[in-house]
Amino acid sequence: MKPNVSQNIAVVEHIGRALTMTGAVVAAIDAGDWSRATPCPEWDARTTLNHVVGGMRIFAAELTGGDPGGEHHDDWLGADPEGAYAKAAAADRAAWEFAAPTDDDLAGVTVRLGFGSVPGPTAALIHLTEVLVHGVDLAVTVGRSDLVDQDLCEDLLARMRRTDMDAFRGPGMFGHATPAPTDSSAHVRLLSFLGRQI
Numbered sequence: 001m002k003p004n005v006s007q008n009i010a011v012v013e014h015i016g017r018a019l020t021m022t023g024a025v026v027a028a029i030d031a032g033d034w035s036r037a038t039p040c041p042e043w044d045a046r047t048t049l050n051h052v053v054g055g056m057r058i059f060a061a062e063l064t065g066g067d068p069g070g071e072h073h074d075d076w077l078g079a080d081p082e083g084a085y086a087k088a089a090a091a092d093r094a095a096w097e098f099a100a101p102t103d104d105d106l107a108g109v110t111v112r113l114g115f116g117s118v119p120g121p122t123a124a125l126i127h128l129t130e131v132l133v134h135g136v137d138l139a140v141t142v143g144r145s146d147l148v149d150q151d152l153c154e155d156l157l158a159r160m161r162r163t164d165m166d167a168f169r170g171p172g173m174f175g176h177a178t179p180a181p182t183d184s185s186a187h188v189r190l191l192s193f194l195g196r197q198i
Helices: 011-027 045-064 081-099 103-108 120-141 150-161 186-193
Strands: 110-113 116-119
Touching: 011 081, 011 103, 011 120, 011 150, 045 081, 045 110, 045 120, 103 120, 110 120, 116 120, 120 150, 120 186, 150 186
Parallel strands: none
Antiparallel strands: 110 116
């Protein structure tokens, strides 16, 4: 994925908004909901959040030159999923503010991910997608779509429609798009575009 300049506008700001939105969703999840299935195939709510928290820890470490303290799918949540998310989100937010206070700074950033080194604009968009989409997955799971930032979903969907998604659908990162009524909420159209069954 090689976003053009217009696609980079406000990505760093949107990561911050996505962190806040997903944090509100996590805070609304009851203890008995962590084993519930999510729209993300084969992942329950706890596995989904653990994936997000691990990703935030890895991104924060890459952006600051630190040590994430574990592998992506280690258990990052322990007995306090909400607290683990809050700490990781604070570290993640601070890391992006340190490495790229604005989108203009992304050009000077490189992030090493599991599949190789990624230029800053692409890394930021990948991270935004992870935090926002999985936050929406969790919101749908527990019936709290009212907490979803619909404007962020609309913006990300527009970015994805301008991207060659076959590179992501082929390896199974996302499924094939499923139909959604054109008058659906933005988050429904976004998840449908990514192959989620809602």
